[in-house]
Amino acid sequence: MPPATTRSKTDARLSRPEQVARKIKDWVVEQRMRPGDRLPTEAEMIADFAMSKGTIREAMRILEAQGLVKSRTGPGGGTFVHAVSTERARALLSNYFYFRDLTIADVYQMRRTLEPELVGALAGRLPPEVLDALEAVTDRYARPAQTLEEERDQHVASLEFHALLAAQADNPLQGFVIGFTVQLLTGITLERQLYEPPNERLRASGHDYHMRLLAALREGDAGAARAIMKAHMENAWSLMGDQEAMAAGRFLPE
Amino acid sequence: MPPATTRSKTDARLSRPEQVARKIKDWVVEQRMRPGDRLPTEAEMIADFAMSKGTIREAMRILEAQGLVKSRTGPGGGTFVHAVSTERARALLSNYFYFRDLTIADVYQMRRTLEPELVGALAGRLPPEVLDALEAVTDRYARPAQTLEEERDQHVASLEFHALLAAQADNPLQGFVIGFTVQLLTGITLERQLYEPPNERLRASGHDYHMRLLAALREGDAGAARAIMKAHMENAWSLMGDQEAMAAGRFLPE
DNA sequence: ATCTATTTGTACGTATGTATT
DNA sequence: AAATACATACGTACAAATAGA
Numbered sequence: 001m002p003p004a005t006t007r008s009k010t011d012a013r014l015s016r017p018e019q020v021a022r023k024i025k026d027w028v029v030e031q032r033m034r035p036g037d038r039l040p041t042e043a044e045m046i047a048d049f050a051m052s053k054g055t056i057r058e059a060m061r062i063l064e065a066q067g068l069v070k071s072r073t074g075p076g077g078g079t080f081v082h083a084v085s086t087e088r089a090r091a092l093l094s095n096y097f098y099f100r101d102l103t104i105a106d107v108y109q110m111r112r113t114l115e116p117e118l119v120g121a122l123a124g125r126l127p128p129e130v131l132d133a134l135e136a137v138t139d140r141y142a143r144p145a146q147t148l149e150e151e152r153d154q155h156v157a158s159l160e161f162h163a164l165l166a167a168q169a170d171n172p173l174q175g176f177v178i179g180f181t182v183q184l185l186t187g188i189t190l191e192r193q194l195y196e197p198p199n200e201r202l203r204a205s206g207h208d209y210h211m212r213l214l215a216a217l218r219e220g221d222a223g224a225a226r227a228i229m230k231a232h233m234e235n236a237w238s239l240m241g242d243q244e245a246m247a248a249g250r251f252l253p254e
Numbered sequence: 255m256p257p258a259t260t261r262s263k264t265d266a267r268l269s270r271p272e273q274v275a276r277k278i279k280d281w282v283v284e285q286r287m288r289p290g291d292r293l294p295t296e297a298e299m300i301a302d303f304a305m306s307k308g309t310i311r312e313a314m315r316i317l318e319a320q321g322l323v324k325s326r327t328g329p330g331g332g333t334f335v336h337a338v339s340t341e342r343a344r345a346l347l348s349n350y351f352y353f354r355d356l357t358i359a360d361v362y363q364m365r366r367t368l369e370p371e372l373v374g375a376l377a378g379r380l381p382p383e384v385l386d387a388l389e390a391v392t393d394r395y396a397r398p399a400q401t402l403e404e405e406r407d408q409h410v411a412s413l414e415f416h417a418l419l420a421a422q423a424d425n426p427l428q429g430f431v432i433g434f435t436v437q438l439l440t441g442i443t444l445e446r447q448l449y450e451p452p453n454e455r456l457r458a459s460g461h462d463y464h465m466r467l468l469a470a471l472r473e474g475d476a477g478a479a480r481a482i483m484k485a486h487m488e489n490a491w492s493l494m495g496d497q498e499a500m501a502a503g504r505f506l507p508e
Numbered sequence: 509a510t511c512t513a514t515t516t517g518t519a520c521g522t523a524t525g526t527a528t529t
Numbered sequence: 530a531a532a533t534a535c536a537t538a539c540g541t542a543c544a545a546a547t548a549g550a
Contacts, residue, residue: 015516015517016517016518017315017517021319034353035353041534041535041536042535042536042537043535051518051519052518052519052520053519053520053521054308054311054517054518054519054520055517055518055519057308057312057536057537058311058312058315058517060536061271061312061315061316061319062315062316062318062319063319064316065275065315065316065317065319065320066319066320066346066349067349067350068349071535071536071537072526072527072535072536073525073526073527073534073535073536073537074525074526074527074528074533074534074535074536075526075527075528075529075533075534075535076527076528076529076534076535077526077527077528077534077535077536078534078535078536079536083352083353083354084349084350084352084353086350088350089346089347089349089350092320092343092346092347093343093346093347095320095321095322095338095343096321096338096340096342096343096430097426097427098337098338099288099289099337099338100337100426102426102427106425106426106427106428107427109371109375109425109427109428110368110425110427110428110431113367113368113371114364114367114368117363117367121363171360171363171364172351172354172356172360173351173356173360173361173363173364173435173438174360174363174364176350177364177431181427184427269536269537270537270538271537271538295514295515295516296515296516296517297515305538305539306538306539306540307539307540307541308537308538308539308540309537309538309539311516311517314516325515325516325517326515326516326546326547327514327515327516327517327545327546327547328514328515328516328545328546328547328548329512329513329514329515329546329547329548329549330514330515330547330548330549331514331515331516331546331547331548332514332515332516333516
């Protein structure tokens with residue numbers, strides 16, 4: 001453990017729990033600790049940092065909120081180093097965009113360059129189980145929706161197709177960013193109910209692109225996969241743009 | 255806009271501070287609160303939630319760690335809604351990649367598609383101050399470095415050029431992702447000391463690309479800007495790849 | 509400039525919950 | 530089943546910061 005800290009009045013910018021959290025983080029890095037490794041117990045930290053239980057606990061909450069540690073009760077329990085999960089990272093990043101208004105166009109500007117690149121890299125390298133899973137998903141929007149509920153579900157399913165692809169990326173950065181954009185889009189469409197009114201053209205063309213893409217991925221034709229995805233993105237973008245304009249129109253004064 | 259709440263299937267076992275944090279978050283969203291708006295005081299929350307001071311405080315720390323609120327002491331103080339800062343969002347996302355090993359190649363695979371897109375959108379739309387600032391940065395690596403220290407600084411400066419461009423993006427998502435990749439790259443090069451040994455070819459070609467890019471941006475030639483950036487990325491990627499291989503070689507047994 | 513009220517920040521003792529042996 | 534080792538939660542008291550009188 002790092003030596004007990006004396007009160008530095010100069011660095012009043014950070015609260016004490018924040019200082020403690022920072023030090024523990026640095027210490028974990030310095031010690032090259034790995035996920036699963038155990039941190040000192042509460043009691044030990046209280047002694048080492050010469051601080052109260054509350055302060056130490058607040059520091060642990062900070063690290064836990066960031067997804068860096070997890071605590072367990074009971075004997076053999078304690079606080080453990082933890083790799084930040086993808087879900088946690090997405091949730092934290094979503095918060096960043098909460099007060100910045102993203103448009104559908106913003107998201108698609110990213111998708112149209114990123115996703116063709118992804119499928120180009122993936123062509124011919126996907127295991128049969130994944131290809132089967134992808135095909136299974138496409139079945140959920142193979143036919144026109146009968147109800148509004150089903151319409152909503154079809155939107156989600158067609159985005160799940162892309163989420164599955166993103167999860168297959170070898171490049172962790174690429175996989176995360178694409179997965180995140182898909183999540184953003186899912187959130188926006190559900191929140192603004194962009195699946196209403198039903199858009200049969202969007203569904204039909206989407207399903208068709210996905211089927212053709214699957215074939216290209218199976219055959220390992222990277223160029224075709226890239227081209228199909230690019231066309232798919234441009235097409236979906238323009239059709240979704242119509243949806244967004246209509247949704248905005250619903251709330252406009254006459 | 256995505257929901258700010260962490261929606262997870264595993265929220266069966268949430269600690270009490272986590273439950274409180276979640277409820278407050280939902281409440282903030284529901285009330286359509288904006289940055290600067292004040293949350294109830296500690297005392298009020300203790301009463302409203304019927305929980306101890308410590309529990310409430312831990313909940314506040316969770317929200318604060320995520321960058322969603324800020325607290326101030328004194329009269330008129332309290333806890334205030336806060337827009338997550340770019341720096342905070344970057345730091346939180348960096349944690350995600352800490353245990354996932356990213357390669358230089360991974361980062362460049364993203365940059366080579368994202369950055370040409372960016373400068374294409376920016377061409378002819380940058381105010382003179384920004385263009386001047388960009389030019390000022392390029393001066394820091396206009397000549398070969400004399401010392402190792404200077405070599406390091408030149409690497410950072412040439413990345414700062416890209417960070418400045420990212421900050422000008424109209425698309426918040428695009429700006430964030432590109433800015434983040436640049437920060438990742440800065441961290442990797444500094445950590446692994448990829449500025450050593452000095453690579454004069456990398457510096458010279460980088461400076462040349464940046465100057466030509468600046469001219470295209472000034473003239474509003476989007477096509478040229480895109481093409482120059484694309485070539486720059488491919489070029490830098492291969493040259494940085496050499497650096498990384500050498501750096502790896504330094505630690506390999508003979 | 510000093511006091512005062514308000515609000516967060518820190519300390520500490522005690523009791524309870526939980527999982528392992 | 531019981532003892533043990535740990536985190537979790539509560540209550541109170543007091544310290545520090547800051548705006549306003």
